[in-house]
Amino acid sequence: KNEVEQSPQNLTAQEGEFITINCSYSVGISALHWLQQHPGGGIVSLFMLSSGKKKHGRLIATINIQEKHSSLHITASHPRDSAVYICAVRSGYSGGGADGLTFGKGTHLIIQP
Amino acid sequence: DSGVTQTPKHLITATGQRVTLRCSPRSGDLSVYWYQQSLDQGLQFLIHYYNGEERAKGNILERFSAQQFPDLHSELNLSSLELGDSALYFCASSSGPLNEAQYFGPGTRLLVL
Numbered sequence: 001k002n003e004v005e006q007s008p009q010n011l012t013a014q015e016g017e018f019i020t021i022n023c024s025y026s027v028g029i030s031a032l033h034w035l036q037q038h039p040g041g042g043i044v045s046l047f048m049l050s051s052g053k054k055k056h057g058r059l060i061a062t063i064n065i066q067e068k069h070s071s072l073h074i075t076a077s078h079p080r081d082s083a084v085y086i087c088a089v090r091s092g093y094s095g096g097g098a099d100g101l102t103f104g105k106g107t108h109l110i111i112q113p
Numbered sequence: 114d115s116g117v118t119q120t121p122k123h124l125i126t127a128t129g130q131r132v133t134l135r136c137s138p139r140s141g142d143l144s145v146y147w148y149q150q151s152l153d154q155g156l157q158f159l160i161h162y163y164n165g166e167e168r169a170k171g172n173i174l175e176r177f178s179a180q181q182f183p184d185l186h187s188e189l190n191l192s193s194l195e196l197g198d199s200a201l202y203f204c205a206s207s208s209g210p211l212n213e214a215q216y217f218g219p220g221t222r223l224l225v226l
Contacts, residue, residue: 100158
């Protein structure tokens with residue numbers, strides 16, 4: 001079973017700061033997802049990646065398959081970025097429970113004005 | 114709006130009862146995943162259906178069952194409910210059975226009293 005570790009657990013920053021959230025996993029994967037969960041509970045899929053780097057607006061996600069590590073960066077952070085960011089991985093083999101995602105515990109991000 | 118709908122939004126019931134949660138995937142998506150989010154366990158994968166067939170099971174209790182109908186909507190049935198079943202239940206849909214982006218519904222908040 002894959003273990004997914006995120007750091008930091010909690011992060012408070014000032015508006016405009018560059019934010020980095022890290023995710024490490026223990027076993028080979030076929031894909032890694034970054035999700036955003038707002039206080040109301042809804043989950044939004046930000047990125048799915050299996051290699052390299054993806055960018056969407058002020059968000060950037062990178063993955064290093066060899067090091068089993070991914071980072072989510074937020075540039076020019078804004079109070080509306082305040083949310084829980086969750087890393088999730090899909091196993092590198094098919095079948096059984098491997099189809100579903102294994103989730104990290106999430107990073108609680110607060111951006112203060 | 115992800116295009117995935119879940120009903121009901123909130124459900125309050127008593128121990129020992131049975132409830133049914135419903136999920137309609139995005140138009141054209143063939144996969145439906147069910148996840149449970151509780152305070153102590155975080156997000157966990159329950160079960161995956163693809164085009165009407167069960168594809169994978171995760172940490173789903175024997176008291177829980179699911180199915181996907183010909184019109185691709187899915188239902189998660191929870192029976193003999195216990196206090197510990199109180200959680201947010203999410204479904205997510207994707208276009209295929211493997212490494213596609215998953216789009217999450219708004220969730221059903223279940224409270225067992």
